[in-house]
Amino acid sequence: MTVRTRFAPSPTGFLHIGGARTALFSWAYAKKHKGQFVLRIEDTDVARSTPEAVQAIMDGMAWLGLDHDEGPFYQMQRMKNYQQHLEALLASGDAYYCYSSKAELDALREQQVKDGVKPKYDGKWRPEAGKVLPETPADIKPVIRFNNPKDGTVAWDDLVKGRIEISNNELDDVIIARGDGTPTYNFCVVVDDWEMGITQVIRGDDHVNNTPRQINMLNALGATVPQYAHLSMILGSDGQKLSKRHGAVSVMQYHEDGYLPEAVLNYLGRLGWSHGDDEVFDIQQFCEWFDLDHITPSAAQFNTEKLNWLNAHYIKNADLNDLSVDITKRLVGLGVTVQAEPPINNVLELYRERANNLNQLAADIAYFYSVPEANANEVEKHITAEIKPVMAVMAETLKSTSWTAEAIHEVIAAAVKENALKFPKVAMPLRVMLAGIAQSPSIDQVMVVLGKETVLNRMASYLK
RNA sequence: GUCCCCAUCGUCUAGAGGCCUAGGACACCUGGUUUUCAUCCAGGCAACAGGGGUUCGACUCCCCUUGGGGACACCA
Secondary structure (H helix, E strand, C coil): CEEEEEEEEECCCEEHHHHHHHHHHHHHHHHHHCCCCEEEECCCCCCCCCCHHHHHHHHHHHHHHHCCCCEEHHHHHHHHHHHHHHHHHHHHHCCEEEEECCCHHHHHHHHHHCCCCEEEEEEEECCCCCCCCCCCCCCCCEEEECCCCCEEEEEEEECCCEEEEEEEHHCCCCCEEECCHHHHHHHHHHHHHHHHEEEECEEEEHHHHHHHHHHHHHHCCCCCCCCCECCCCCCCCCCCCCECCCCCCEHHHHHHHCCCCHHHHHHHHHCECCCCCCCCCCHHHHHHHHCCCCEEECCCHHHHHHHHHHHHHHHHHHHHHHHHHHHHHHHHCCCCCCCCCCCCCHHHHHHHHCCCCCHHHHHHHHHHHHCCCCCHHHHHHHHCCCHHHHHHHHHHHHCCCCCCHHHHHHHHHHHHCCCCCCHHHHHHHHHHHHHCCCCCCCHHHHHHHHHHHHHHHHHHHHHH
């Protein structure tokens, strides 16, 4: 049987890091087994679903390169399918109408919480042998509940957590259609996973409790029960649950924050999954290696340092042209326009080694295209009255120096020797004059890339 | 409260009863390379939550405790 997995977000917000990992694992599993990956939008909560959120999710997946083979399917467009199965369930007695009002249910729940018992539907409208149902209220639009088996247990072998067994008396009769007739999540998933031929349901940990009900419904429907793999959640760096006000940011935020999708993918792939001691692997390698057997069942904390480290790796190894396109955009964001000279690729070759973030990289090289504003302390510290004459002589010599790193290095070396100075004594003021700060790659190389004219101009502005 | 899940260095993890004197990676510390910073290289610090079993032998299996997380909606 060909593997079919799915990612089924509800469009009520952006694609966050946890959702992205679920999508990645689902996607990779399909790729690994040469199967299909289905994208399904669970939008039956009309009040909270928005087209913007759909777009945000698609954007996030596109950025990560998680393409789907089928879909996106929208549940709101599949009402006929749900309706049909709803009727079948009603006809077979596996579902029934419940006329309990919301207020009634709320009161019941409140009482149960107060009594310290598990909140659960009391089964008032559940048809049972020999039971006389209450009079049907005329003013209530009934919901439809699934008639969950009363006895026995439901069990499945979770591909991540192992065997899980839940007794049916823990499960209440879940509402599968609202008063207005629209089916609810628990029913739509069941129908969709079945009709879409999903073979492995890979989803978040938070669905473990829904699984037994869904299996019961699948059985009532006479459907095939897929395999389930429940991924544990990703915690914030402080060990706390990721929430909207606490670190649950959109994956697109990582783009904005200067991360390469390759780095995020590699990081997410290694979070909760492992392949021996391997740490750095690209997406192709990940797809080849990926399996459900090596997923950690416990929750994992997000660690930005490690992401940064991977980001540095991927920046170093990025295609230079791709990198320059990205950095050029970020430079625009900083108000800096990249010019033909110096060629940005040369600049990047000089600087990419030392960056672990694209925004930082852009900021670091901005001085190649705009005159940097030097920190006053740095100027005072390095461009001293004693060194200025040395710089002036050097500037003069530089005018006729052939513009290679070697030649420039010799000029600096000569200045160092003639004035009996240490190398940094000369290199530092040069850095401040040219880059605005005292840290840079080899100063001779910086000068080569910067170009003779710019170097002379910037030096001159300090030596007036 | 009830049910379910989880538990190895600070963090991500390897580990499927003897290979474990518990391995790798990030972070951190030290040293080296370097023209500063960074990179890079070498080394170091650092963990099996606790208690019972099972076994000739438990990080690995079972139970309890503790701790953490999740679920309990006419949300998904």
